[in-house]
Amino acid sequence: xxxxxxxxxxxxxxxxxxxxxxxxxxxxxxxxxxxxxxxxxxxxxxxxxxxxxxxxxxxxxxxxxxxxxxxxxxxxxxxxxxxxxxxxxxxxxxxxxxxxxxxxxxxxxxxxxxxxxxxxxxxxxxxxxxxxxxxxxxxxxxxxxxxxxxxxxxxxxxxxxxxxxxxxxxxxxxxxxxxxxxxxxxxxxxxxxxxxxxxxxxxxxxxxxxxxxxxxxxxxxxxxxxxxxxxxxxxxxxxxxxxxxxxxxxxxxxxxxxxxxxxxxxxxxxxxxxxxxxxxxxxxxxxxxxxxxxxxxxxxxxxxxxxxxxxxxxxxxxxxxxxxxxxxxxxxxxxxxxxxxxxxxxxxxxxxxxxxxxxxxxxxxxxxxxxxxxxxxxxxxxxxxxxxxxxxxxxxxxxxxxxxxxxxxxxxxxxxxxxxxxxxxxxxxxxxxxxxxxxxxxxxxxxxxxxxxxxxxxxxxxxxxxxxxxxxxxxxxxxxxxxxxxxxxxxxxxxxxxxxxxxxxxxxxx
Numbered sequence: 001x002x003x004x005x006x007x008x009x010x011x012x013x014x015x016x017x018x019x020x021x022x023x024x025x026x027x028x029x030x031x032x033x034x035x036x037x038x039x040x041x042x043x044x045x046x047x048x049x050x051x052x053x054x055x056x057x058x059x060x061x062x063x064x065x066x067x068x069x070x071x072x073x074x075x076x077x078x079x080x081x082x083x084x085x086x087x088x089x090x091x092x093x094x095x096x097x098x099x100x101x102x103x104x105x106x107x108x109x110x111x112x113x114x115x116x117x118x119x120x121x122x123x124x125x126x127x128x129x130x131x132x133x134x135x136x137x138x139x140x141x142x143x144x145x146x147x148x149x150x151x152x153x154x155x156x157x158x159x160x161x162x163x164x165x166x167x168x169x170x171x172x173x174x175x176x177x178x179x180x181x182x183x184x185x186x187x188x189x190x191x192x193x194x195x196x197x198x199x200x201x202x203x204x205x206x207x208x209x210x211x212x213x214x215x216x217x218x219x220x221x222x223x224x225x226x227x228x229x230x231x232x233x234x235x236x237x238x239x240x241x242x243x244x245x246x247x248x249x250x251x252x253x254x255x256x257x258x259x260x261x262x263x264x265x266x267x268x269x270x271x272x273x274x275x276x277x278x279x280x281x282x283x284x285x286x287x288x289x290x291x292x293x294x295x296x297x298x299x300x301x302x303x304x305x306x307x308x309x310x311x312x313x314x315x316x317x318x319x320x321x322x323x324x325x326x327x328x329x330x331x332x333x334x335x336x337x338x339x340x341x342x343x344x345x346x347x348x349x350x351x352x353x354x355x356x357x358x359x360x361x362x363x364x365x366x367x368x369x370x371x372x373x374x375x376x377x378x379x380x381x382x383x384x385x386x387x388x389x390x391x392x393x394x395x396x397x398x399x400x401x402x403x404x405x406x407x408x409x410x411x412x413x414x415x416x417x418x419x420x421x422x423x424x425x426x427x428x429x430x431x432x433x434x435x436x437x438x439x440x441x442x443x444x445x446x447x448x449x450x451x452x453x454x455x456x457x458x459x460x461x462x463x464x465x466x467x468x469x470x471x472x473x474x475x476x477x478x479x480x481x482x483x484x485x486x487x488x489x490x491x492x493x494x495x496x497x498x499x500x501x502x503x504x505x506x507x508x509x510x
Contacts, residue, residue: 013330019184026204033059039234041071046372052197061205073332079178080105081130086149108369123185133172143171164266233356237497251484255309256294258328261321344390435471448489454508458491463500
């Protein structure tokens with residue numbers, strides 16, 4: 001069955017559909033706190049939780065709704081098995097730092113597990129082994145090298161040739177005693193604890209800039225101020241970016257479907273290392289087993305019609321299981337740094353009053369906890385074993401220089417190419433629920449016809465640095481191919497680094 005005939009399935013993740021988080025008003029007055037946290041995903045919420053528990057006066061602001069970004073669109077694996085990473089880290093950073101990376105995520109996993117058990121958090125937590133696998137001969141050597149890295153670092157893993165799924169496995173690698181959970185049920189507990197410890201939370205509050213005098217002050221879109229001793233930025237791309245970190249990262253999109261099958265899903269969490277990766281895990285919902293399948297990554301705003309990626313995942317599901325009834329589909333956006341190591345620490349050298357965390361690749365569940373503990377220690381003036389490892393001021397000559405050149409050459413290509421592109425479609429050619437780059441009064445524009453037949457036309461020039469956005473059919477958004485900014489069909493900002501909406505050229509409202 002084609003997804004073209006299943007548009008009734010809205011791109012909303014299972015996690016949000018199955019959970020109701022507390023809601024909060026927007027900030028309507030100036031405030032002063034010890035720490036202002038910008039970004040209401042699992043990283044910001046975890047950081048606010050740890051600081052509030054330590055008696056720090058915290059204010060957390062979110063531009064939209066809490067956990068509606070990457071946290072609400074994850075596959076939610078609590079694991080230190082982050083794809084093929086340890087052999088690469090040994091080559092680029094050495095065994096000591098590769099081991100530190102593993103240790104930091106294992107500690108984060110153990111912290112989350114202990115918290116869930118101590119407080120009986122009802123978040124569908126279950127211990128699972130994590131598996132990497134390949135379905136082609138080219139991947140066998142990669143799996144073998146990663147297994148060698150596990151042995152060097154003392155990671156509890158096992159090399160395998162078969163898995164309990166119909167995956168045509170050539171080789172596989174397990175990491176023992178990992179876990180999976182429902183991220184928003186976990187986050188819901190943290191939110192309640194923040195409030196119980198006198199932390200304050202505001203939604204629909206957009207941070208625009210930081211004033212730096214005696215103490216940093218966050219300036220919001222509605223002209224309110226939050227003065228603080230420390231500002232912590234956990235907003236994916238830093239909304240305040242005095243060191244141009246947007247040029248040191250790139251944004252990837254990946255896709256997820258979830259549904260039911262007559263075939264039971266075995267224990268374990270699975271991830272292929274092949275060119276078209278596939279992630280598999282299960283979840284419990286209404287006494288049924290839901291199967292969650294992810295994959296199909298590409299750079300944001302680039303590539304083919306995004307609906308194809310959902311169709312490819314469904315085809316994979318039908319090949320792997322006896323049946324598969326799709327209930328949910330969604331996509332996620334993740335940032336990767338030049339050397340694939342997250343940035344966690346001071347935004348500016350020798351200035352710990354502004355801290356940030358970003359570049360988690362696709363592994364935000366444990367990395368969020370690593371970041372929260374690290375930022376908590378910065379704020380409290382305590383030492384942390386992992387501060388140097390994640391320091392944003394590091395610059396590893398290989399691969400950082402090569403990746404910097406490659407990433408920014410790609411940006412330049414899309415910046416120029418978008419300006420030269422000639423639209424081939426006119427607004428009157430759009431069908432219901434269709435968006436496209438069009439010619440509007442002789443110029444390039446973006447148009448979307450909603451299901452009621454109303455036309456919405458926006459300027460396709462991204463308000464970040466001027467690249468031309470492209471239509472994302474699968475999620476009904478305008479995506480920037482340069483730095484990953486995303487906008488709704490009417491131009492409102494969904495994800496930064498852009499702060500301002502696309503210019504409205506025409507809108508037919510009810």
